[in-house]
Amino acid sequence: MNGAMLSPQTAFAPTQHAGREYVRELHALRPLAAVGVYLITDQQRRPLYIGECHSPRAGAFYDTITRHFRAWTGKNGRYPDGRREGGKQYDRRAVLLNFALLGSTDPAIIAAAQYAEIQRLRPRDNDIDGAGIVRAGTIEATTPAPVEDLPI
Numbered sequence: 670m671n672g673a674m675l676s677p678q679t680a681f682a683p684t685q686h687a688g689r690e691y692v693r694e695l696h697a698l699r700p701l702a703a704v705g706v707y708l709i710t711d712q713q714r715r716p717l718y719i720g721e722c723h724s725p726r727a728g729a730f731y732d733t734i735t736r737h738f739r740a741w742t743g744k745n746g747r748y749p750d751g752r753r754e755g756g757k758q759y760d761r762r763a764v765l766l767n768f769a770l771l772g773s774t775d776p777a778i779i780a781a782a783q784y785a786e787i788q789r790l791r792p793r794d795n796d797i798d799g800a801g802i803v804r805a806g807t808i809e810a811t812t813p814a815p816v817e818d819l820p821i
Contacts, residue, residue, distance in 0.1 A: 673786070673789060674706060674769040674782060674786060675706060675707070675708040675719065675767050675768070675769055675786050675790065676708075676767060677708065677710045677714040677715070677716055677765075677767070677790070678714060679767055680708060680710045680714060680765035680766055680767040681694065681765060681766060681767070682765060682766075683695055683734075683735075683738065683761050683764065683765070683766040684738075684761045684762060687762070688760075688761055688762035691735065695731065695734065695735070695766070696731075698728075698730045698731040698734070698768075699728050699731045700727055700728065701727065701728075701730065701731075701770075702725045702726060702727045702729075703722075703725070703729075703730045703770050704721075704722050704723055704724065704725055704729075704730065704770070704771050704773075704774050704779055705721070705722060705730055705768055705769050705770040705771045705779075705782075706719060706720065706721045706722075706768065706769055706771070706779070706782050706783050706786055707719070707720050707721070707722075707730075707733075707734050707766065707767065707768035707769075708766070708767045708768070708786070708790065708792070709737060709759055709764050709765070709766055709792075710764060710765045710766075710767075711763070711764060711765070712763060712764070712765065714765060715793070716790040716791065716792035716793065717757075717759065717764065717792055717793050717794050718737070718757055718759075718792050718793070718794045718795055719783055719786045719787050719790065719792050719795055720733065720734070720737070720756075720783070721733075721779050721780065721782065721783040722734075722779075723774070723776045723779045723780075725774045730768075730770075734766065734768065736756065737756060737757060737758060737759050738758070738759060738760075738761035739758070740758070757794050769782075
């Protein structure tokens with residue numbers, strides 16, 4: 670990956686009108702067959718979560734992001750390879766959002782982008798060591814920062 674893609678400083682509110690309606694930047698993703706990574710921060714722009722969408726299906730990136738802002742209907746266990754099943758839910762009125770579209774639909778490149786951003790920004794709700802992302806042969810693991818060095 671070539672440097673940073675996500676910036677807490679340019680994160681924006683995902684909703685308008687007291688949280689009832691998504692902003693146009695988010696709605697613009699709905700018809701796109703796009704893949705990428707996204708960042709959810711708190712109001713003080715502290716990173717909470719970095720996710721990815723690797724499905725180039727129209728609307729998938731929009732669905733992947735917005736599922737964090739509604740009742741989660743998935744499971745909350747782990748897949749056999751260690752990845753978390755289900756996800757974290759956030760109050761869409763209390764968080765900020767940023768996303769980056771990627772030009773490649775290669776799952777290894779998308780996973781590498783997510784992992785690089787997790788390592789760089791150290792979000793509160795991700796596995797910082799990337800254990801759920803790194804699979805044999807997918808991307809090269811790097812040494813994570815010690816947990817005690819992470820921001821609170």
